[in-house]
Amino acid sequence: MTxxxxxxxxxxxxxxxxxxxxxxxxxxxxxxxxxxxxNPIHWNEKFAKEVGLPDVIAHGMFTMAEAIxxxxxxxxxxxxxxxxxxxxxxxxxxxxxxxxxxxxxxGKVAAKLDDNTVRVDxxxxxxxxxxxxxxxxxxxxx
Amino acid sequence: xxxxxxFVGRTYPPTExxxxxxxxxxxxxEAVGDANPAYTDQEAAKALGHPDxxxxxxxxxxxxxxxxxxxxxxxxxxxxxxxxxxGDQKFAYRRPVRAGDRLTVTSTIEAVKSMAGxxxxxxxxxVHDEAGEHVVTAxxxxxxxxxxxx
Numbered sequence: 306m307t308x309x310x311x312x313x314x315x316x317x318x319x320x321x322x323x324x325x326x327x328x329x330x331x332x333x334x335x336x337x338x339x340x341x342x343x344n345p346i347h348w349n350e351k352f353a354k355e356v357g358l359p360d361v362i363a364h365g366m367f368t369m370a371e372a373i374x375x376x377x378x379x380x381x382x383x384x385x386x387x388x389x390x391x392x393x394x395x396x397x398x399x400x401x402x403x404x405x406x407x408x409x410x411x412g413k414v415a416a417k418l419d420d421n422t423v424r425v426d427x428x429x430x431x432x433x434x435x436x437x438x439x440x441x442x443x444x445x446x447x
Numbered sequence: 448x449x450x451x452x453x454f455v456g457r458t459y460p461p462t463e464x465x466x467x468x469x470x471x472x473x474x475x476x477e478a479v480g481d482a483n484p485a486y487t488d489q490e491a492a493k494a495l496g497h498p499d500x501x502x503x504x505x506x507x508x509x510x511x512x513x514x515x516x517x518x519x520x521x522x523x524x525x526x527x528x529x530x531x532x533x534g535d536q537k538f539a540y541r542r543p544v545r546a547g548d549r550l551t552v553t554s555t556i557e558a559v560k561s562m563a564g565x566x567x568x569x570x571x572x573x574v575h576d577e578a579g580e581h582v583v584t585a586x587x588x589x590x591x592x593x594x595x596x597x
Binding site for chain 2: 307389391393
């Protein structure tokens, strides 16, 4: 494992470069195929509304996959992630247009731990709402 | 009706091995729009110290969730899967999943709770490779929302 960020260079409060991830209906169809999660709430508007959702929503696991990219892009080596957990607090609603939705993710070093690891706390929002809670990753630095 | 507490601690038999394919990893990385070369380029992965291309951190969920489905669908447990939403997800990695891995999952029910009419199920999936080495543990919290009053 070869992280490209050195433990010694990081302090509590260090901010990771924030990123914005687009998600359209096409993204969700592609993710459904790649992940094997074909729940119709992620591609069938009629079904989604029938079960009480405002519209089609992104897979929680898609949002989780995007959020960790702020960490993996920062360290370079995705294999440096030791722990990663989230709570799915609000759905990412994806309208049926060319724009779709965006997921905005920022991250900050919250603690320096043993063994060259740090805890990064992530914030993920869509349409101004927090979509992940307790979103934390532990990553091993160089 | 509240779920049966006696299911806490129940462990299900390990799944048949899932063979992690290079192209499946590529497909997943493309689906999440992640161009990190460690997912697709063996040389790039080796330069980072991995023996082969690795999978994105959340890739393994497809495997552990499929395993958890056997728990969720256990007729004795009686969970209404049509009302289930994903509450929390956590992973602890011993090493990244990589191409060529043959992974088995052993699922255990860690907790069963009823809160405000919702049934909450915590399932832990222990993922091992063909050599029996631990690769990753996945914790999945599923919430079966209360049925509306008829």
